Amino acid sequence: MAEGASEIRLRVWKRKTSLEEDPQTILDAEFLTREGAADLRLSVYAIAPSEVVRVVTEHFAGNGLDSIRNQKDGHLDLSTVFAGTEEVSPENEWFSRARDAHRELVLPDEASLMALIGSLTRCSRHPYLKADAKAYIKDRLDAEDEEWKRFVAVHRNGPKYKRLGGH
């Protein structure tokens, strides 16, 4: 889909409870690289709100996560609190929509990241429900979607996602 004003920059949250914590804990729980450094290239998806179920489900599956998690309170749209450089960063070898929608929001330093964390309460939130994800996977498998067929056949987590889709 073409980029436009209706697009959000969806950040997939690792924990449901992070926003109940102080800024340093939010940083530690949500914004560190795997190696433990402050992440100054924030992974987000440039998508329409209507694509949240599809792209977050593809994110979980394509990134090797062994389960899908509810986020009733919603994943966060960072577009309203970030005004810096954004880079296209294709990521996700299994699903083309998630790959094409992936972006990195580039921050100059950790102070900027902490400032962004301090403004997260202003972000709009987009709920993601496991029931919707299961229905989406079922729909894709019923439709014999090539990407999902390949994923469930080849990926180590394929059988789990196949079960989630009721197949």
Added chain:
Amino acid sequence: MHSAAKYDSMTPANGAPEPRRRRTSSEVRMVAAQKTPTEQRGEVTIGGVFLEVLGWSDADAPSPSRAAFERMVQESPARLAAWVFEAALPRGHLSHAAEILGRGTASCAATSGVEFVLTRLLEHPSPVVREGAVYGLGFHLSPAVRQTLERLSHEDPSDGVREAAEEVLEG
């Protein structure tokens, strides 16, 4: 259900990162009181945790990160269990360490030590820590763990933790 006093000395109320501490003898005795130390062919057991705890020192600790926790759970799960048990990691790190500990020991034959460490963490005052412990326990769903998570899914003060417990129980 949350006996915060157990953790108050470990988690400053002002939210500042907790400094790493050296274990005290009273904490070691508390572990020893749980079970007699035994070690079963390198599997994670209460005994394994206990033995590692005795040998623990700040000088041994790598910088906390998900990558470090994942390496540790492969190379020495009992050592990671001891680190999580100590609960001296900053809360965000502790949440991930708890989940990685549970996941990384899912295929071990004897994991009562892991269940013990993660179940104890459900009493931590931080919701993000309790959430991580719930995800870790999701890989060790013994009848006792199920019962604990069932209770948590109704009684935890955090919506997110209750939801996580429900989710884990649903599978």
